[in-house]
Amino acid sequence: VICAGFGHGLSLLAPVLRDAGAGTVAMEDPCLPVHRTLIAGHGLAVAPLPVDDAGARTDRLDAIGAGAVIVTPAHQYPTGVTLQPGRRAALVVWARREGACVIEDDYDGEFRFDRQPVGAVQGLAPDQVVYAGTVSKTLAPGVRLGWLVLPPRLVDPVVAMNGMARGGWTPPVLEQLTLAELIVTGRFDAHLRRLRAAYRARRDTLLAALADLPGARPRGIAAGLHLLVLLPRRATTEAGIRARAEARGIALAYLGPHRHRRGDHRPGVVIGFARPPASRFDRSVREAVDVLRSALAGQPAQLP
Amino acid sequence: VICAGFGHGLSLLAPVLRDAGAGTVAMEDPCLPVHRTLIAGHGLAVAPLPVDDAGARTDRLDAIGAGAVIVTPAHQYPTGVTLQPGRRAALVVWARREGACVIEDDYDGEFRFDRQPVGAVQGLAPDQVVYAGTVSKTLAPGVRLGWLVLPPRLVDPVVAMNGMARGGWTPPVLEQLTLAELIVTGRFDAHLRRLRAAYRARRDTLLAALADLPGARPRGIAAGLHLLVLLPRRATTEAGIRARAEARGIALAYLGPHRHRRGDHRPGVVIGFARPPASRFDRSVREAVDVLRSALAGQPAQLP
Numbered sequence: 291v292i293c294a295g296f297g298h299g300l301s302l303l304a305p306v307l308r309d310a311g312a313g314t315v316a317m318e319d320p321c322l323p324v325h326r327t328l329i330a331g332h333g334l335a336v337a338p339l340p341v342d343d344a345g346a347r348t349d350r351l352d353a354i355g356a357g358a359v360i361v362t363p364a365h366q367y368p369t370g371v372t373l374q375p376g377r378r379a380a381l382v383v384w385a386r387r388e389g390a391c392v393i394e395d396d397y398d399g400e401f402r403f404d405r406q407p408v409g410a411v412q413g414l415a416p417d418q419v420v421y422a423g424t425v426s427k428t429l430a431p432g433v434r435l436g437w438l439v440l441p442p443r444l445v446d447p448v449v450a451m452n453g454m455a456r457g458g459w460t461p462p463v464l465e466q467l468t469l470a471e472l473i474v475t476g477r478f479d480a481h482l483r484r485l486r487a488a489y490r491a492r493r494d495t496l497l498a499a500l501a502d503l504p505g506a507r508p509r510g511i512a513a514g515l516h517l518l519v520l521l522p523r524r525a526t527t528e529a530g531i532r533a534r535a536e537a538r539g540i541a542l543a544y545l546g547p548h549r550h551r552r553g554d555h556r557p558g559v560v561i562g563f564a565r566p567p568a569s570r571f572d573r574s575v576r577e578a579v580d581v582l583r584s585a586l587a588g589q590p591a592q593l594p
Numbered sequence: 595v596i597c598a599g600f601g602h603g604l605s606l607l608a609p610v611l612r613d614a615g616a617g618t619v620a621m622e623d624p625c626l627p628v629h630r631t632l633i634a635g636h637g638l639a640v641a642p643l644p645v646d647d648a649g650a651r652t653d654r655l656d657a658i659g660a661g662a663v664i665v666t667p668a669h670q671y672p673t674g675v676t677l678q679p680g681r682r683a684a685l686v687v688w689a690r691r692e693g694a695c696v697i698e699d700d701y702d703g704e705f706r707f708d709r710q711p712v713g714a715v716q717g718l719a720p721d722q723v724v725y726a727g728t729v730s731k732t733l734a735p736g737v738r739l740g741w742l743v744l745p746p747r748l749v750d751p752v753v754a755m756n757g758m759a760r761g762g763w764t765p766p767v768l769e770q771l772t773l774a775e776l777i778v779t780g781r782f783d784a785h786l787r788r789l790r791a792a793y794r795a796r797r798d799t800l801l802a803a804l805a806d807l808p809g810a811r812p813r814g815i816a817a818g819l820h821l822l823v824l825l826p827r828r829a830t831t832e833a834g835i836r837a838r839a840e841a842r843g844i845a846l847a848y849l850g851p852h853r854h855r856r857g858d859h860r861p862g863v864v865i866g867f868a869r870p871p872a873s874r875f876d877r878s879v880r881e882a883v884d885v886l887r888s889a890l891a892g893q894p895a896q897l898p
Contacts, residue, residue, distance in 0.1 A: 294764075432767035460598075462769055463736035 312357030370510010616661030674814010
């Protein structure tokens, strides 16, 4: 099924899962708050599934008793962790045993820097896993083009959901034909290789700048277009960093809002490195690192 | 609000109207079955609003007790009738008195051939009327671009519906920027004038061919990209015409399925004249009229 991005795909899946009796959906903790709101808005309960250094804690799924789980195995958002092979196997075993649905958001799967590409979980169990991909990171979010690869039993209900409730919504044909042409001619692959090299260089620049910052621990650096910087718990707060960043006109994201429940946790800053134009990328990195340094030093926020 | 076409816009409005307590939606009889299915699928009751030679029977609205009504005032589908001024005024009076919502599908409003353009009902009562337009007839359905002009009180709920339930669905930016450029530069207007002349010539060709057909009464010819041919009740049936048309590979639409309830009625054939390429338009018209002639003569269906 062709959709307009992951959120739109999720809005087609959610009512189908609810009607199939899913009841509770396990979602990674931390994850994007807007996705939790969407799932809850369709009358499903959201249960937090903790994430550690090996990815989502699949051993917790049994206790949660969810009918579906949403995961980002390639590059967890926002922690950047890759789901480890043992966890992938456990996820599939759980889904098969419970007849549950795994929704695999292949977030940043195209931009892996340091290792061979990691396969999709969907390949391990196509009857249990929904694979969701988009061109939002590889072409542009404004293209609004994504796809769901569905287990056979979900195809008809999701197509019907898109037709009936959505008024026969289908994405424009121009974008679809253009992407098909790019893929068939091999130019999409060439584009990805070019981007991957450029983003890897950006990541290396950012990592080098962060290396000078005492106490900052970059995470999730093996793939993707962002990394998470964990900071010493007593040195600063996310609110303190945000105040300094906003005073300098710098947009960063923060770990806190991604957690299902607020509470005491290590401050974390999500730094995306895809957006600044090449001509001012080095300056953007310097400014972001300056913000962190100033927050760690407890210096007051000030305009530049 | 920008949407992906009338059906998609309706799928945003339906739950908002339902949540606001609309209960029953009056819909023209005949009208597109897919729209009735969509409204009913959102838990609203559908009540038939008869259409006569002056358009929708607005005098019936009081008896129906609907919270909303969907109308095609410019060129009713499928009858092609234009809603007369007295009915337009009555529609607005009813909506104001009942606090009801009028959804104006400006179907074919751009292609008026024989008179000055008819204004939108929305202009008479912007606080009660939702105006819905698309480029599906003026550019192409595959562009998937439409818009809703909403009464102020509906803006926030519809935007929220699009954001929450639809996963932040927005149409691609490329189509929006392209249309804006076409409008600003005046090229969209020039395009409409060119199309209008071409479609008027096509309509005249079709009417001339139908003039030779005894008993055929073309309706709804003042605007749009289709006309309705009413046929003598005892001479033939829609099923008989359909069998002959399909045997010759000709796609026509029929009055019957557009009626809310099946039953005895005059056979009617909807002939669209926008689709055939110019090079074979005359042949297409000849073939369609041959099908009607053969059905009226009671000749058996046969392959060409």
